[in-house]
Amino acid sequence: MPTAEKIPRLVSPMSTLTRAGRSKDFAIFTNKLDYVNQRNHEEPSHITRNMEDVESLKRNAGIAACKFVKNNMKVGLGTGSTVKHTVIELGRMIKDDGLEIVGVPTSLATEKLALEVGIPLVELSEVDYLDIVIDGADEFDPSFQLIKGGGAALLREKIVAQESRAMVVVADERKRVSKLGAFPLPIEITPFAYESTIRKLTKLLDCRVNCRMSGDNPVVTDNGNLIADAHCGPTIEDPNKVESEVLMIAGVVQVGLFNDMCDVVILAGNNGVEEIINPNGRL
Numbered sequence: 118m119p120t121a122e123k124i125p126r127l128v129s130p131m132s133t134l135t136r137a138g139r140s141k142d143f144a145i146f147t148n149k150l151d152y153v154n155q156r157n158h159e160e161p162s163h164i165t166r167n168m169e170d171v172e173s174l175k176r177n178a179g180i181a182a183c184k185f186v187k188n189n190m191k192v193g194l195g196t197g198s199t200v201k202h203t204v205i206e207l208g209r210m211i212k213d214d215g216l217e218i219v220g221v222p223t224s225l226a227t228e229k230l231a232l233e234v235g236i237p238l239v240e241l242s243e244v245d246y247l248d249i250v251i252d253g254a255d256e257f258d259p260s261f262q263l264i265k266g267g268g269a270a271l272l273r274e275k276i277v278a279q280e281s282r283a284m285v286v287v288a289d290e291r292k293r294v295s296k297l298g299a300f301p302l303p304i305e306i307t308p309f310a311y312e313s314t315i316r317k318l319t320k321l322l323d324c325r326v327n328c329r330m331s332g333d334n335p336v337v338t339d340n341g342n343l344i345a346d347a348h349c350g351p352t353i354e355d356p357n358k359v360e361s362e363v364l365m366i367a368g369v370v371q372v373g374l375f376n377d378m379c380d381v382v383i384l385a386g387n388n389g390v391e392e393i394i395n396p397n398g399r400l
């Protein structure tokens with residue numbers, strides 16, 4: 118069993134949260150880059166490490182995914198540094214090409230960006246379903262199962278994906294894995310009794326689980342919750358089993374395993390953009 122990690126103590130966490138789920142004392146969002154740099158696995162040698170290259174791969178994937186968006190669609194707008202390029206391109210298509218869509222953002226950050234680039238937004242509750250969601254991923258495996266939540270938006274992302282008739286994932290080649298788990302599995306948990314929840318997760322997953330921090334403060338999600346990161350290693354054989362076991366723990370709000378949701382991965386690599394269609398998917 119892994120030894121218990123020192124868990125930061127929150128002083129009356131709920132009293133520091135405002136009704137909107139924001140906190141005066143807590144960081145709202147993690148620095149994704151710092152976090153990704155803590156990845157506990159070696160990247161394969163063929164994978165580019167140059168940040169400019171990575172940024173252009175993200176851009177290529179993000180823009181290529183826009184071909185799935187047609188007039189009058191209701192579109193889920195994911196969160197992260199890859200799908201950001203999709204959102205910007207959709208804004209351009211609205212302005213320059215007369216594209217008519219409405220969007221549902223998966224985070225406050227995406228909401229802000231979407232409004233800046235001129236995408237009309239609606240509440241998820243105002244529509245019966247979404248035609249499509251385009252989102253990033255931290256890992257995807259050969260069965261199109263995903264780890265998401267590196268940007269702490271997994272709860273809203275999963276709710277939006279669940280309401281969507283198709284899911285397009287935008288990624289660069291670093292995200293393709295043979296088995297999930299090298300990227301620490303993000304789990305959204307309640308601030309209440311979060312130390313106990315982390316202890317339970319440590320026992321269940323038999324690995325180090327830590328509360329995601331931004332400097333000295335726990336990261337607080339858009340929903341006022343915390344993120345536990347489980348350092349499973351590339352060992353997740355059965356993502357459906359792990360998902361249901363993790364969800365059994367009362368303090369868990371949601372887990373960043375997106376199983377049987379992804380229909381296509383738009384994957385940017387050094388040799389161009391590849392469209393990997395899920396043979397069991399909806400597209």
Ligand code: 5RP
Pocket residue numbers: 149195196197198199200252253254255264265266267268269270271274
């Ligand atoms: C946010 C997510 C992101 O989609 C995921 O972390 C990928 O982000 P990026 O494109 O920045 O690597 O799940 O919660």
